[in-house]
Amino acid sequence: MNAAAIDAKGFSTPNVTVNPWLIAIVVALASFMEVLDTTIANVALPYIAGGMGVSEDEASWVVTTYLVSNAIILTASGFLARTLGRKTFFLICLGIFTVSSILCGFAPNLNALLLFRILQGLGGGGMVPVAQSILADAFPPAKRGQAFAVFGIAVVVAPVVGPTLGGWLSDNLSWHWCFLINAPVGVFAIALIAAVLQEPATAKAKGAQPQDNRFDFIGFALVATFLGALEVVLDRGLEDDWFASPFIITFAAICAAAFVLMIPWEMTRRNPMxxxxxxxxxxxxxxxxxxxxxxxxxxxxxxxxxxxxxxxxxxxxxxxxxxxxxxxxxxxxxxxxxxxxxxxxxxxxxxxxxxxxxxxxxxxxxxxxxxxxxxxxxxxxxxxxxxxxxxxxxxxxxxxxxxxxxxxxxxxxxxxxxxxxxxxxxxxxxxxxxxxxxxxxxxxxxxxxxxxxxxxxxxxxxxxxxxxxxxxxxxxxxxxxxxxxxxxxxxxxxxxxxxxxxxxxxxxxxxxxxxxxxxxxxxxxxxxxxxx
Incomplete structure (x- = not known):
């Protein structure tokens, strides 16, 4: 099946009364903020450590927790989007991302900041995989290529902007603004998407089929454990001296075990995660x-x-x-x-x-x-x-x-x-x-x-x-x-x-x-x- 056929079968005909470019810009902007947060906090770590009275090694968990939670929710995003509907799921994720960004900006200590970063990663990780489906619903097939080009800009440019913007905000304002900057964008995107975006008829039809809505709990646990443990090993390995550290050895063993169990389980399920x-x-x-x-x-x-x-x-x-x-x-x-x-x-x-x-x-x-x-x-x-x-x-x-x-x-x-x-x-x-x-x-x-x-x-x-x-x-x-x-x-x-x-x-x-x-x-x- 070619890509054009997938467009025709997988997506509904656009049914919006507003300029679809408005939706494209808002969805791309929301996705931009999520991808931005994978790099914006890196340069702010010394400021976070100094402000909270912790070491830079402890502060680096601000990055790790976001990456881990982002990877975990990714495995369930497809099921949740099909079950709740793309619009509803996107709004929930965007709401979680926005609220947790505000909470990160006002976190009183490192433990609270790490908790809020986990929530932020869950919201962002679930939001982005369905964003291109929203664009496909908003645009006729002839214009989707240009719409996805706008979305691609957000994906590629955001990691470039992150370190520069994070450094400027930390130098001239405070590290809190690395997170608070998401708030106005998130509120604007939530209001606009809630007002103008409609749930596609195909998504509702899929949601009505019980056989498509059986959640693979074991598969989710295995995939989430594998990806989460892998992110911890990759992100913390160098700082903890890799396999000279019992911590890294433990997470590497967890990652390997989850991978070995995940392959046969997911390969033999009718509806795998x-x-x-x-x-x-x-x-x-x-x-x-x-x-x-x-x-x-x-x-x-x-x-x-x-x-x-x-x-x-x-x-x-x-x-x-x-x-x-x-x-x-x-x-x-x-x-x-x-x-x-x-x-x-x-x-x-x-x-x-x-x-x-x-x-x-x-x-x-x-x-x-x-x-x-x-x-x-x-x-x-x-x-x-x-x-x-x-x-x-x-x-x-x-x-x-x-x-x-x-x-x-x-x-x-x-x-x-x-x-x-x-x-x-x-x-x-x-x-x-x-x-x-x-x-x-x-x-x-x-x-x-x-x-x-x-x-x-x-x-x-x-x-x-x-x-x-x-x-x-x-x-x-x-x-x-x-x-x-x-x-x-x-x-x-x-x-x-x-x-x-x-x-x-x-x-x-x-x-x-x-x-x-x-x-x-x-x-x-x-x-x-x-x-x-």
Whole structure:
């Protein structure tokens, strides 16, 4: 079954009396705020720790709890949307997300903040997978491609904006506003969606069928445990020294046990919580793996490029955000362009092109060093902005191809899980590469910095003379020169570790190419739904 056929069978004819672009903007904006919250709190952790009198390690659970609860509710979102109706379920999730955001902003202590972040993750994780279905109900088939391009902008740009916005709010207002900023947007979206959106007739018909509403409690428990434990291991592994920590060993064992039990259970159910048989198919399975790789690149580059320019280039948070901004602009323009191009070019060729463009960007970054200017970094980010839409938009046409209309909610949930899990895996991989390769390079560089080295002695004398010229005594200048050389060794080791990380990201990007080439051809000429 092609994507256009799924559109015709899986979605009702639009039945709204307002401009559907209003619904598209509001739904995309609400989804933008949810995706934004996966990264906005990262830069605020030092402020949260200081304000609440806890360590940064304890404060980092603010990020972990959100990711875990987000992953858990994702598994049940398809069932709840079918049972309650998309509009009702979306409004409930948006309400939970908005109220919990306000509660996060006024949390009196860390324990309360973690509880409210769990609620926020539950609301956000359930809201986003059904957002594209709402857009499909609001738009006629001929215009859905453009509508999903708007939605795609929210998905790709939000992680880029998150760190910059979070840093600015924390610096100029307080960390509380990283959460309170969601309140006006959420209230506006709730009011508008409640007023103008109608429940599609097909959703009501599905809800009337008892056989479709049997909740797979055991499947939900297994899938939620697997995804939740996996998020904990990936997010906390580096900080807790991986398998040297009993905590990580315990959660890794829980994750492995849940995975082993989940596979046979879900594969043998008539109405599984998630239909893993879709992942076992050539078409959807390849799309799932490509989305894993894309999620890894999206979140890893979004998190570590600002860190690189701030840590080793000396950029402020504002300038680090400006480095990412041109890429965001390019992404927005490319989303609309690819939305039109996808109706004429087979998805696998667009995905290959996107992977090559991203790989070229990562390759250029393998030569990064401190003398590079602002526009070199901005151009690299702009290349990523060209490549990501070439993957995100066409992959939906391929992933929905051959999926029965009644399974589109599960397909959306699985693709969303791939993006989220891929992002966590990418961040975890790059974090480990940076940590261990910096230690490796620093030890190798230190071997060359010995008192008997003529080059070391020449550098030491020149730097000492510089500090003496600044008015320091010879003893002080000598000590400052040694410290300066040590800092240079650390900086060079850091640059080398980032080069290694970009090599890894380049390989991850290239891994999408053979997967994309296995995809079947899909019928062109009609826009396909875009998952999140």
């Amino acid at each position: 998630i239909d893993l048989r879709m992942v076992a198919t050539r078409q959807f399975g390849a799309c799932f793996l490509v989305m894993l790789a894309t999620g890894a690149i999206l979140l890893a580059t979004t998190q570590f490029l600002p860190q690189l320019v701030q840590q080793d280039f000396g950029y402020t948070a504002t300038w680090a955000g400006l480095v990412l901004s041109p890429g965001g602009v390019v992404t927005m323009m490319m989303m609309f362009a690819v939305g039109r191009l996808a109706a004429r070019v087979q998805p696998k060729y667009l995905i290959v092109a996107g992977a090559l463009v991203i790989a070229a960007s990562m390759y250029s970054m393998t030569n990064v060093y401190g003398d590079l200017g602002f526009w070199f970094m901005a151009r690299s980010r702009m290349l990523i902005g060209v490549g990501l839409p070439l993957i995100f938009v066409p992959i939906m046409a391929a992933s929905y191809d051959g999926i029965p209309a009644g399974k589109t909610d599960q397909a959306s949930a699985l693709i969303n899980a791939a993006r989220n899990t891929g992002g966590s895996i990418g961040v975890s991989i790059v974090s480990n590469v940076l940590t261990h390769r910096q230690q490796f390079h620093q030890s190798r560089l230190v071997e060359q910095v010995t008192p008997s080295s003529p080059q070391y002695q020449d550098t030491l004398h020149q730097v000492t003379d510089f500090f003496v010229a600044q008015g320091n005594s010879l003893a002080q200048a000598h000590q400052q020169a040694i410290q300066w050389i040590g800092q240079q060794v650390q900086t060079q080791a850091s640059f080398l570790s980032y080069m290694d990380a970009f090599w890894v990201l380049m390989l991850i990007s290239l891994s999408a190419i053979p997967l994309a080439l296995t995809l079947r051809k899909v019928k062109l000429g009609g826009p396909a739904p875009m998952g999140h």
